[in-house]
Amino acid sequence: MAPGTKVSDEVLxxxxxxxxxxxxxxxRRLRAGEQCVCDLTEELDSRQSLLSFHLRTLKxxxxxxxxxxxxxxxxxxxxxxxxxxxxxxxELRPSDRSLRVLRRCD
Numbered sequence: 001m002a003p004g005t006k007v008s009d010e011v012l013x014x015x016x017x018x019x020x021x022x023x024x025x026x027x028r029r030l031r032a033g034e035q036c037v038c039d040l041t042e043e044l045d046s047r048q049s050l051l052s053f054h055l056r057t058l059k060x061x062x063x064x065x066x067x068x069x070x071x072x073x074x075x076x077x078x079x080x081x082x083x084x085x086x087x088x089x090x091e092l093r094p095s096d097r098s099l100r101v102l103r104r105c106d
Contacts, residue, residue: 010062011088014081017061022046023054027077030064034076 017023022044029035029043037055041048055075058064062081067074 010084013061014063014085014088017057017063020054020057022050023058026051026054026058026075027063030075030077034067034074036072036074038072040075 025044026040029040037048037051040046040051040055044051055064055066059066059075062084063078064075064081065078067076
């Protein structure tokens with residue numbers, strides 16, 4: 001990202017979504033593969049309505065996908081969302097040139 005470039009709304013949504021412990025715990029659980037919200041409720045010892053809110057936030061940020069099967073909704077990590085997040089973080093990495101002292105302030 002060039003200096004002065006505006007951060008995209010997509011990147012901001014991702015970082016905001018990751019700023020919550022429950023959502024990070026959900027992502028860790030989803031690393032094992034697709035899971036039903038009912039299973040996540042038991043694993044995280046939380047109410048379904050609260051987890052559904054957090055899962056919707058992760059979905060809106062592009063970090064998870066969902067799939068309906070009958071009355072259940074199954075969630076999975078979205079690899080494309082994680083790749084977009086990785087690219088955003090890579091843009092923040094200092095270049096080799098920026099690691100050198102360019103000018104000393106006296």
